[in-house]
Amino acid sequence: MMFFALSKQAGQIAVTNADVQEKFPGLVQEITSNLGAFLPELILAVGVMWVIMADLFTRRERSRRMGFHAFAFVAVALVSVICHGFSGDQELFRGMIVDDGFGAFFKVLLLVGTLICIPMVMMTRSFDGRRMGEFYGLLLGSVLGMFLMVTAKNMIMFFLGIEFASYTSYLLTGYLKGDRRGAEGALKYVIYGSVASGAMAYGLSLLYGLTGSLDMADVAQGLIVSRTTDVTVLIAGLLCFAGFGYKIAAFPMHFWSPDVYEGAPIPFTAFLSVISKAAGFAVLLRFAEGMVGTGNWELTLSNGDVVGVDWPLVVGVISALTMTVGNFAALFQRNLKRLLAYSSIAHAGYLLMGIAALAPGAENAIPGWQAILFYLVAYLFMNLGAFLVVSIIAEKTGRETLDAYRGLGSRSALLSVALGIFLISLIGLPPTGGFTGKVQLIKAVVDDGQIWLALVAVVNTVVSVYYYARIIRLMFLEESDDTSKVPLSAPVSAFVVLMIVPVLWLGVFFGSTVDFIRDLTLTLG
């Protein structure tokens, strides 16, 4: 029968323009009117093509200037996001993506992070003599993919956004082609990434089969209306989580991250550990809001049985394992990039606490997702700041190991104090953004009644003091044979100071940020 259908179709054009007009009245007008809210993405898409094309007309030794072009496009995109505002509340492109405060917040976060990473790339000497047009093209493309992740409403966009961000990340990890560690990292990244995406695609297809829809709001409704077998919902959810968990480097999908972080160029490691992770959390939050946040994951049947997958418990267990694995593995690292990789796994664990407490039971409680948003802002500055110092030290000394930090306190006061502040913030001690952020996350799970998870987080924080404080001790309490000052140019010093300010600001004057996040909307449609 289908062969008959094929042969029949070959002879005719099945759909005419009139059909389209009849089926989709006002389609063209609708899509055109959506383009206004899509402006930042369009700017990035033009930027991708611009830097690649403009690089062709630039001499190789001037190719690094493409960084200014990329910076300009990101800055313009940032302005357009802010001008568009945070009060949007509409679906775009027939429900594929949404324009809401949550998405706009993440877009600003991603763009600010990229604005910090681009100068770091321009400072890195290992890129000298290479054509940089492709690098910035891929970087902007990666941000574009993450924009789709953070605004996605349809499961197709979840998948497409994650794939977009991943493919570009594989290429950027191996951008220094002669570097063996880079090549190894890129290859491991590809293999883990494809397995994770395959698992996620399978999970999404199961959800589609259960609910008959790809739209996250419909899926959320469908899972409530049709009480299907919980085991299948659990399997589907866990398979999907494989994809999201790989993006945020959560246990047990974290194995790629130490090798990739160590192999990738430092600025891109910073990008992966913060920006890529933030985008991963955004898409995971949208997914989890559909699966859990509707509050109906638990249903009491007429005979008194309670059915439903206990998602808060599942996520809580993953969160506890992630932070424990990250922190304990970090204890034994000698390479600072690798140490920060494990520490970023631990931070993914802390952040997952917010997802475990997505639907707060107590009145006036902070919803978990708002705690995550605040923590991500703090994490953006403290982790990028730490990577900035690591990058500067690696440029000056050529080393990434802990030995390079011995006696740094007497060699460069600014760098050592800055790194000290970033590390204190990563531990989660006052008066830094890391402290206020972690308090909110812990408060969210306590309000939700998951005391055990809060205890695990506190114990983990104590463990993490050991390896963070060891770096601080090396810098200030130990002597180095090399006592020469580390020279810093004025712009670089200013850059470092600029990173310290928000970390301390968020630790002291956190109220305005908390209020801002409270007013954001997270729509599922």
Added chain:
Amino acid sequence: MSAAGRGREGEWALSFHAIIFWALAAMTIVPAIGIVVSKNIVHMAFWLLGTLLGVAGLYLHMEADFLGMTQVFVYIGGINVLLLFGIMLTNREPLYVRAAVKRPAIASAVLLGVVVAVGLIQSFGATEWHTVKDAVAPGLADASAKAVVNGDGTAATLGTYLLSDYILPFEIVSILLLVVLVGAAYIARRDPEGGSA
């Protein structure tokens, strides 16, 4: 095609479908096992051909004619042939893949596979699935449902949906392909200043 519940004719049609399905399933799975078991990489590539063909057959059997044909064009005509070219151009003697894994590892992998398979079959069997006809939301499901009912191919409906409801993914994929092509060209390019390509 939903002939179930129409007396003997319906039952016959149902069992006929079942026979085709199981034949296609065997055609997919047997070569898949062949890929895992065989040691010669050329044999693996040919086994893969069988699996891909079986999957295309499954698509066609589910009346996803466009998808089935795309599977044949892209995977068999493109990727598999490319794979064979790659093997034949890079190796003059047959390449054998020696399994570096120990026997206990293989045993535990087989055990895990069986457990997962049984678990999935158990839970999926007890699940209430939604077919394309009772989809709760419009979209692709709706499109393919209509095509199935009308007996048309799905290509026209898919095309309409790609340029209406799914226009954003459609356009984004083109940007994605552009970016990835540029990246692939960069990785494959030989650097003039002596960086190993």
